[in-house]
Amino acid sequence: MSNHLRAFAKKVLLPVFCLATLIYAFNVSAFSFGALSKGLPMMGDMLLEMTPPNFTFWRRYLSLMWETIVIGVWGTFLGTLISLPIGFLAATNTSPSKWIYAFFKSLVTLTRSIPELVYALILVAAVGIGNLPGIIAIMIHTVGLASKFFSEAIENVDRKPVEAVSSTGSLFIHVIRHSILPQLTTLFSGYTLFILDHNIRVTVAVGIVGAGGIGLELFRRMRQFQYDQVAAMIIIIFLVVLVIDRISAYVRQETIKGTFLSRQNRRWDWPILGGLFVLLGVSLPNVFGQLGGLLRGLPVIAEIILNMIPPDFSETPKYLGLMVETLGMAIAGTVLAVLASIVIGILAARNIMRFRLVTWAMSGVTTFLRAMPDILFALFFVVAVGLGPFAGVVALMLSSIGFLGKFYAEAIENIDPRVVEAIDATGAHPLQRIGHAVVPQVLPLFNNYNLYVLDRNVRASTVLGIVGAGGIGFELTISMRMYNWPQAIAIILLIFAVILAVDYLSTYLRKKIV
Amino acid sequence: MRPMIRFENIQKRFGNELVLKGVNLTINEGEFVAVIGASGGGKTTLIRTVNGFVVPSAGNVYVNEQRVDYANLGNLRQLRKNVGMIYQLFNLVERTSAMHNVLTGTLGSKDKALDIILSAIGYFSKSDRKKAMEILDFVGLKDKAGARVDMISGGQKQRVAIARALMQDPTVLLADEPIANLDPKTSQRILDLLHKVNQERNITVVTVIHHFHMVKDYFSRVIAMKDGQVAFDGDPLLLEKQEALESIYGGQFEEELAVAA
Numbered sequence: 045m046s047n048h049l050r051a052f053a054k055k056v057l058l059p060v061f062c063l064a065t066l067i068y069a070f071n072v073s074a075f076s077f078g079a080l081s082k083g084l085p086m087m088g089d090m091l092l093e094m095t096p097p098n099f100t101f102w103r104r105y106l107s108l109m110w111e112t113i114v115i116g117v118w119g120t121f122l123g124t125l126i127s128l129p130i131g132f133l134a135a136t137n138t139s140p141s142k143w144i145y146a147f148f149k150s151l152v153t154l155t156r157s158i159p160e161l162v163y164a165l166i167l168v169a170a171v172g173i174g175n176l177p178g179i180i181a182i183m184i185h186t187v188g189l190a191s192k193f194f195s196e197a198i199e200n201v202d203r204k205p206v207e208a209v210s211s212t213g214s215l216f217i218h219v220i221r222h223s224i225l226p227q228l229t230t231l232f233s234g235y236t237l238f239i240l241d242h243n244i245r246v247t248v249a250v251g252i253v254g255a256g257g258i259g260l261e262l263f264r265r266m267r268q269f270q271y272d273q274v275a276a277m278i279i280i281i282f283l284v285v286l287v288i289d290r291i292s293a294y295v296r297q298e299t300i301k302g303t304f305l306s307r308q309n310r311r312w313d314w315p316i317l318g319g320l321f322v323l324l325g326v327s328l329p330n331v332f333g334q335l336g337g338l339l340r341g342l343p344v345i346a347e348i349i350l351n352m353i354p355p356d357f358s359e360t361p362k363y364l365g366l367m368v369e370t371l372g373m374a375i376a377g378t379v380l381a382v383l384a385s386i387v388i389g390i391l392a393a394r395n396i397m398r399f400r401l402v403t404w405a406m407s408g409v410t411t412f413l414r415a416m417p418d419i420l421f422a423l424f425f426v427v428a429v430g431l432g433p434f435a436g437v438v439a440l441m442l443s444s445i446g447f448l449g450k451f452y453a454e455a456i457e458n459i460d461p462r463v464v465e466a467i468d469a470t471g472a473h474p475l476q477r478i479g480h481a482v483v484p485q486v487l488p489l490f491n492n493y494n495l496y497v498l499d500r501n502v503r504a505s506t507v508l509g510i511v512g513a514g515g516i517g518f519e520l521t522i523s524m525r526m527y528n529w530p531q532a533i534a535i536i537l538l539i540f541a542v543i544l545a546v547d548y549l550s551t552y553l554r555k556k557i558v
Numbered sequence: 559m560r561p562m563i564r565f566e567n568i569q570k571r572f573g574n575e576l577v578l579k580g581v582n583l584t585i586n587e588g589e590f591v592a593v594i595g596a597s598g599g600g601k602t603t604l605i606r607t608v609n610g611f612v613v614p615s616a617g618n619v620y621v622n623e624q625r626v627d628y629a630n631l632g633n634l635r636q637l638r639k640n641v642g643m644i645y646q647l648f649n650l651v652e653r654t655s656a657m658h659n660v661l662t663g664t665l666g667s668k669d670k671a672l673d674i675i676l677s678a679i680g681y682f683s684k685s686d687r688k689k690a691m692e693i694l695d696f697v698g699l700k701d702k703a704g705a706r707v708d709m710i711s712g713g714q715k716q717r718v719a720i721a722r723a724l725m726q727d728p729t730v731l732l733a734d735e736p737i738a739n740l741d742p743k744t745s746q747r748i749l750d751l752l753h754k755v756n757q758e759r760n761i762t763v764v765t766v767i768h769h770f771h772m773v774k775d776y777f778s779r780v781i782a783m784k785d786g787q788v789a790f791d792g793d794p795l796l797l798e799k800q801e802a803l804e805s806i807y808g809g810q811f812e813e814e815l816a817v818a819a
Contacts, residue, residue, distance in 0.1 A: 466649035466719075469609060470726055471639030471666020479678035480662050484651045 066379060072372035073433040073514065075380075080438075083429035090271055090428060097279055098272035105258065105280050112257030113284070114327040115175050116247040119182025120240045121324065126187050128232075131194025137206075138198055138220065152195070156188030157543045161419070161507040161517075162536060164250040165524055170348055171341030176334040178255035182243050189242075193235040194228075201227045233299050241292040244285055249417035253510055259417075266423050278416070285415040291316060348529055355537060356530035363516060363538055370515035371542070373433045373508070374501040377440025382494055384445050389452025396456060406449065413446030418504050422513035433514025436505060443504070444497045455489040456482070491557050495550040502546045506539045561623070562587040562730060562762045563608055568617035570603055570786075577603050579786040580617070585764060587729075590756045592773045592794075593766045595783035596807045601766045604783065605732050608764075609641045610634050622729060639666030642723025642761075646735035648715040650707045656718045657703045660690040663725025693721045697751060713744035720751060724759070731755060733765035737772065749776050770794075770803060782806045 139145035167177030209223040251259015298304035392406035421439035467481035509517025523531040570578040606612035697717040737745035774794040782790035
């Protein structure tokens with residue numbers, strides 16, 4: 045009987061539940077094809093005004109882009125430095141005590157579960173508009189990411205060399221130096237590069253809320269409806285992000301192969317490494333110059349934190365309603381992206397799509413969508429389809445297509461051709477081949493990516509409201525603008541709780557899929 | 559004796575290399591044949607011309623007296639439905655059940671549009687399921703019908719693959735190194751099963767086997783390929799002499815002898 049009940053739950057209740065959630069999500073996020081089609085002429089106008097891009101101020105934009113890179117590199121650099129000790133303290137096998145482990149582990153989770161734009165908002169409020177809040181926000185964001193990566197890498201080290209060094213009677217610090225570090229340098233540098241790459245995009249996004257760099261200028265020009273200037277900036281951002289992406293991918297590959305700075309690669313590798321140090325050196329006075337600002341800001345930050353206590357939960361029902369809207373945006377954006385990405389993924393997969401022009405164009409589109417921060421799309425669609433969650437849904441959909449389209453295409457390209465042949469050998473029709481040889485191979489991967497993107501979209505959807513694209517973020521900005529810190533912290537805690545819950549849920553579901 | 563597979567002057571060129579240099583062979587209905595030879599001798603390429611995964615550069619293949627038309631996709635589907643194939647690495651659809659894998663053997667027999675679509679999305683009729691269960695029973699895996707194929711042993715995987723091929727009701731079964739990834743004991747069981755398939759279902763079985771020592775206990779006809787040509791065709795007992803084997807396996811002979819001993 046319980047078996048029948050379980051089968052009933054699985055076959056009937058689960059799909060009904062999923063469908064209901066979906067309908068509800070589309071409903072609360074105000075998704076409508078009507079609004080979309082009404083927005084289309086507006087989008088057309090915006091695109092027309094964008095052409096041709098106006099590069100009159102290209103020098104200024106390049107220097108702002110340079111600032112963005114400086115913010116990203118410094119934030120990553122400082123964040124990584126802080127993450128190194130934290131990584132060891134938050135790893136079960138190197139942490140000196142259980143309590144220290146638990147403390148740092150929770151600290152890292154906390155840091156990671158608050159969106160970087162929230163840090164940027166608070167810091168802008170504390171030290172004013174400029175590069176410094178950007179650097180600090182990126183730094184904290186980096187600590188959240190890097191410490192987790194580092195501690196996981198440390199927990200996975202091979203224990204044998206550790207035992208060998210320990211058995212010589214070495215001090216604990218020497219054990220780390222001689223048996224753990226050598227195993228980790230490659231992994232750590234790989235992660236750091238990956239984070240740096242990701243942080244350049246994040247820096248553009250935090251700039252939009254006032255934390256310096258080209259994002260700030262982009263936001264200003266957007267609000268003044270100077271779309272030709274905006275277009276010029278977007279092109280510059282895209283090209284620079286692309287170049288950094290390629291360099292970082294190259295260096296990562298070389299580090300993994302262990303050929304970075306090897307004889308045959310030195311010609312390229314020294315300039316890259318040198319360039320990084322020159323960047324850090326040249327911008328050092330600028331960064332140090334702002335330390336004064338930070339010192340002046342410290343009392344303000346302390347005051348803000350003091351003001352946050354106790355959190356004001358009196359408006360919780362309203363926040364919960366907005367949180368539902370936020371989750372609805374994330375779900376609707378993800379589902380739309382999944383549908384669109386299936387088409388794009390197939391068109392971009394080189395083993396299915398024979399026309400190189402099509403695969404090339406599709407991967408161009410996904411690369412562009414990945415390079416742009418989602419909050420930038422949100423800015424656009426707030427203008428095109430109006431304030432509200434619908435703009436957020438479209439923004440989330442576009443940036444998710446950037447990831448899913450690429451991941452799907454790679455999954456399809458990596459299917460095992462032997463299984464496809466075996467199904468062909470039964471005399472299968474091409475449709476049957478897709479159903480029985482392609483889908484079963486890619487579906488678990490697709491679902492894994494979908495959960496990852498849903499997880500990511502929940503984080504993103506909580507802050508898209510900052511630019512008016514629906515959800516709880518709008519309420520957060522308002523409470524901050526009005527210096528109502530007890531309410532702000534209540535909202536932040538709620539965001540934190542939801543992100544943590546979704547994170548656990550998706551980790552659980554991902555384990556189930558394998 | 560009716561000819562089931564006939565190779566007529568088959569040549570195959572990969573790039574500049576001539577892998578098959580004019581092969582002429584006839585395999586009769588109900589025969590149980592092994593194709594042996596050193597790596598690179600053209601064994602696998604030869605049998606893959608039978609179901610069209612390799613298109614000959616010259617020459618013709620006849621299956622059941624019909625010339626294989628490699629350009630006609632409809633005919634190729636029909637041909638593949640009648641010619642089952644199993645592989646060295648089993649090539650099962652992982653993460654799905656043994657039952658599902660066996661059911662995919664019916665795909666070739668669906669020719670109405672609706673049936674093609676229904677089977678493509680995983681819907682199979684009751685009679686298909688019943689037949690799949692009978693065949694799983696025949697290969698000795700009735701109790702594993704619901705098991706995921708990435709959770710069962712190599713020998714069991716090959717049984718599932720054989721069941722998938724039998725589901726097609728084939729007249730010919732091609733086996734490409736079916737025991738190369740299995741231990742000796744399991745290998746024997748798989749060859750026993752192939753023999754049973756041949757005897758009880760009157761299916762012509764052609765199997766590529768790299769190692770000679772497994773062959774002589776099971777097969778009465780052995781075809782040896784060397785450098786793209788048939789080097790020997792007959793009773794394996796005639797191959798017992800060292801010189802004969804050496805001429806087939808060439809440089810790889812020492813290794814072959816070591817395994818046999």
